[in-house]
Amino acid sequence: MPTRTVAVGSASGLHARPAKIFVEAAAKAPVKVTIRVGEKKPVPARSMLSVLALGAKQGTEVILEADGDGADQALDGLAALLAKDLDADDA
């Protein structure tokens, strides 16, 4: 299955704002994407509560997985998003 491992880039971690941006992007993906930390259970990337419950901080490595048509492209986009500092424009 196509997989991407990426370290969370947002200064404050994958919490409300960065999490929301990520979840909204995942919801638009044509394939079902899961996200997990380490060997923990994969959770749906489009579920805000599930993503928040990961408790991922800046630098935490998360693993994205998806299957089906367009999975690689969707994962590339989401991985790039996670690697960015999504808090950056938050003054």
Next chain:
Amino acid sequence: MSELLDRRAIRLAEKAADKTEAIRRTGQALVEIGAVEPGYVDTMLAREQSISTYVGEGVAIPHGTLGGKQLVNRDALSVLRFPETVDWDGEPVTLCVGIAANGDGHVELLAALAEILLDEDAARELREATDPDTVIRLLGALKEEDSNS
């Protein structure tokens, strides 16, 4: 050590005409217990404008911007229940959990809160709570994060 969840900041029969008023009341509860300076409420509204803090299950978690952190005196939560619900960009919100956090503890705090809300029974109990003790029992597991340093 101060409690993260102050009983005075649990208000279960609130009313608000709209999202903005609901956030103001949620923030005001944090102001009244001395957890934040009044200016923090404006940063909560700014945060909400930049992105919705609706998380699902009829719950929103208004909190300030990064810039608002300096207005936080201590980490705290406020829990406001709107039995008649508040329209949150099309989603009915029953519960607002206001968050004040000045360190990095908020990631763990949000994670723990999300974990509780993922339990559908706990989420429903919270939405239906009329007794502050119920809220304290359900959210009592939330702890102020001891910093790693």
